[in-house]
Amino acid sequence: MNEEFNKPYDPKAVEEKIYNEWEKSGYFNPDNLPHADKGPFTIALPPPNITGTLHMGHALNATIQDILIRKKRMEGYKALWIPGTDHAGIATQNIVEKQLKKENISRHQLGKEKFLEKIWEWKEKYGDMILGQLKKMGSSCDWSRAAFTMNPQYSKAVQSAFRQYYDKGWIYRGERIVNWCPRCGTSLSDLELEYIEEKSKLWRIKYSIKKTNNLQPITNDFIVVATARPETILGDSAVAVNPKDERYKDLIGKIIILPIQNREIPVVADIAVEKEFGTGVVKVTPAHDFTDAEIGERHKLPAYKIIDERGRMTVESGEFCNGLKIAECREKVIKKLKELNLIEKEEDHTHSVAKCYRCEGTVEPLPSLQWFLKMSELAKLAIEAVESGKVRFHPQRWEKVYLDWLKNIKDWCISRQIWWGHKIPIEGSEDVLDTWFSSALWPFATLGWPAQCEPTTDDKRQTTRCKSKEGGDLAQFYPTQVLSTARDIINLWVARMVYSGIEFMDKEPFNNVIIHATILTKDGKRMSKSLGTGIDPMILIDKYGADATRFGLIWQSMGGQDIHWAEEHVMAGKKFANKLWNISRFVLTKTGDSFVSKIDAGDIKDEASRELLKKLESTKESVNKDIDNYDFGQALHTLYNFVWKEFADKYIEYSKDKNSEEVFSVLSFSLLTVLKTLHPFMPFITEEIYQNLPNKNAEFLMVEEISN
């Protein structure tokens, strides 16, 4: 027995050494697996953004995927886990910009070329750091295939995808109201907004009605509109009421004198107006509100762009506020209206405001010339994939989130006015693509699409399809089997991968989607770096070891429920590792040269031994079943219970005064079986113990054969 086999178990002495041995073996690459006689089993790691380091969610997700990959590898599949990182457009640009700001440099001072160099430097540093952290977790990824969403070959995939959409007429350019982040200076898609509740005011403002002639009696000489954004008065081009609202029936068609601007605008009837809200009269600002834009279109109203891309009032807003910031203009307008005695009432009002998901600045709807991808056909593909059951979510309830979004989808604004990203491959456009445009291609772009394709024409769908070249990765490893990811990117990413896979590869990119738990603080708050409520998985690894950290994460993942993080389960994992360590020492000391790796259960006569083997068998079955159902926590509980209660407390105690070959064989066989079954969950310690067995079947436990 190895003299390292001292007590207690020390993960630090083991984990790095074992990981290096695994890497050296080459077995993370399925091409090198000695007995992979079953089909390929592929998982594409959701590429972490290069914006920082890994958090608990990444750690949980890496563990889940590693469990699946390691189990399949041991079962004889050509197991491939493709790792990589995402360039994460706006997020990365912002973080590098912040970095520069500390040195008092703006990206504009630096210039585009130099700035992009800085980002590439950042990418090298943090990209490597992230991959290093995945290794510390024990992730058995094939690093030789590591991908990055801005690698040269990946860029080719992005261009091919764009071209194919363009050739089909699904990409178009248009001046439309988009979500605009003045701080980032770019458009955003609907999914890139975060809404937060803000306390504000609702102002009731009097708009006077123009007298047409003296013969027409008018009941009031003004009407009252309610608004939360008085500064947009400057861009009003109508006032609208509900056509069925009896109160305002006579008003439809009348002319209103817009305050401050003194512009004449009509009263229109539109179904978008709710009779019950506010006064039932709404001001219409077609350039700066999505609903108002629709009303404007229906009534052919002019759109005055009064707010510009920097969040300042434009010339078109008039001399009154020209050049002011939005908030300044609001103050000024309110002051003026008060002077004119046009504010009837000012009341407290809470409403949700759209914020940029990357910088938290307020997003302004404004008209802008952008590129769009037509979604109607693509959405159909993604909907069908889930409704037909070809793609399944676990837990299933997330399918609703996916389908609800796809069924109400709008065209996707794919252009961004930032520097870091894939340039739109059209002459004269400086825009880059939404970072999710490239992420959407991940499951096949990482495997060599489109280089490994022979294009074939599909008349039915009038599209060029990819027929994967034989022998290449794409033919061999696409589609992947499972995707495991966080719930907040179901639509942002999962849905887009599904239709992209079908559109370009004619095959869903995966059949099963695991939506793993979200990890919250103990009192149910979001873990956040800025609030200091986050927990760094690397610190846990340092304190308790990677196996214990993985144990703690999985122990708490039950049925996809959110996890209120409790560190004591990681400590339990550390104790369990130590228990296993001592069990192994006992078994190895006791059995010595009699250690056997195979037994014939039928030959065992001893009653307690037969009983243990029965329980061992049912534990194995139960664990396999649970993993197949993605009930990882349940599987670990079952295994833990067997090892500690049945094997250690009962059988090992029983075996102490027995010295028969029969008992020795049951002890050794049970230990080996436990190591194999537990290896996907706690790979380091199980591998280390395996290395100390007197006779073993394989070079590494990682490639030991197990049956399912």
Next chain:
RNA sequence: GGGCGCUUAGCUCAGUGGCAGAGCACCUCGUUUACACCGAGGGGGUCAUAGGUUCAAAUCCUAUAGCGCCCACCA
């Protein structure tokens, strides 16, 4: 406004029709050579509330309350 999830021991959570469970914490005993990161034993719960179905409800149904999340054209 719509949707989803949760509420079980001090804490974190399993348990989906048949005697209330685990980990941690707590108490008692135990320096038996695998392990004190241990072993043997123990205390502790009106299963959010109200009503219903059933021989039987933590579990199924209805309503209510609280917590959390998501979506929406919240003027």
